[in-house]
Amino acid sequence: MKVVILNDAAEVAKYGAEIFVKQINKKPDSVLGLATGSTPVAMYQELIAANKEGRVSFRQVSSFNLDEYLGLPGDHPQSYRYFMNDKLFNHVDIEKFRTNVPPGDANNPIEACLEYERMIEKAGGIDVQLLGIGRNGHIGFNEPSSSLQSRTRVKTLTKETVEDNARFFEEGEFQPQLSITMGIGTILEAKKVVLLATGEGKADAVKQTVEGPLSAACPASALQFHQDVVVIIDEAAASKLDDPDFYKYIETENRRLEKHLGL
Numbered sequence: 001m002k003v004v005i006l007n008d009a010a011e012v013a014k015y016g017a018e019i020f021v022k023q024i025n026k027k028p029d030s031v032l033g034l035a036t037g038s039t040p041v042a043m044y045q046e047l048i049a050a051n052k053e054g055r056v057s058f059r060q061v062s063s064f065n066l067d068e069y070l071g072l073p074g075d076h077p078q079s080y081r082y083f084m085n086d087k088l089f090n091h092v093d094i095e096k097f098r099t100n101v102p103p104g105d106a107n108n109p110i111e112a113c114l115e116y117e118r119m120i121e122k123a124g125g126i127d128v129q130l131l132g133i134g135r136n137g138h139i140g141f142n143e144p145s146s147s148l149q150s151r152t153r154v155k156t157l158t159k160e161t162v163e164d165n166a167r168f169f170e171e172g173e174f175q176p177q178l179s180i181t182m183g184i185g186t187i188l189e190a191k192k193v194v195l196l197a198t199g200e201g202k203a204d205a206v207k208q209t210v211e212g213p214l215s216a217a218c219p220a221s222a223l224q225f226h227q228d229v230v231v232i233i234d235e236a237a238a239s240k241l242d243d244p245d246f247y248k249y250i251e252t253e254n255r256r257l258e259k260h261l262g263l
């Protein structure tokens with residue numbers, strides 16, 4: 001696992017965005033795996049700026065989001081479809097019909113999950129998957145105890161996740177406790193995975209992910225099995241790692257090697 005430790009959230013956003021810009025410029029019809037939550041927002045702003053500056057075009061890009069609340073239609077302001085339109089899709093030259101978010105209003109959510117898997121496969125698989133991480137180590141809505149080989153399915157949210165996300169809902173407003181989420185097995189099939197985490201609240205989850213035992217207690221630890229993962233974090237999120245200097249040293253050496261090879 002490659003761990004990149006940066007000074008602050010703004011640098012994390014820039015670094016993450018550059019990976020996506022590079023990917024799309026290398027393969028204009030890239031299939032992106034996208035994420036919601038507060039962490040990716042700054043990275044999406046970087047991508048919007050890059051698109052406006054003409055440094056990247058999303059015209060041929062397609063996308064699959066990790067998850068959606070079950071019970072919310074896509075035009076509900078708290079739905080993740082709405083979030084993606086609002087934070088990214090409405091501001092770049094992506095074709096909306098090529099953007100996919102699990103259908104929170106599906107009549108048959110179980111069938112919708114199977115169909116989502118088929119669609120990812122038909123698109124040729126995900127080239128780069130963006131992830132945030134929950135304080136409890138969840139990725140997508142794969143809460144602790146999720147099977148490390150799980151596929152897209154209906155998942156019940158933990159009390160902690162519901163509380164963490166309550167800030168987005170009005171008092172008394174219906175807040176879903178169920179979701180549709182890509183599984184951990186689905187995520188592990190992405191060709192590349194980029195995980196962003198910032199702030200001290202994520203430090204325990206980051207430590208478990210990078211250094212902890214492989215365990216369903218921390219779903220993100222399953223990423224230890226993936227061959228191309230980059231974990232991009234700020235100093236606060238890195239604060240519980242055993243040896244941050246070692247990760248910084250590796251990154252410096254990687255840069256030196258890339259320069260030497262002209263990459």
Ligand code: PGA
Nearest residue numbers: 037038039040132133134
């Ligand atoms: P956050 O959520 O970016 O809002 O902290 C991350 C997650 O729960 O996956």
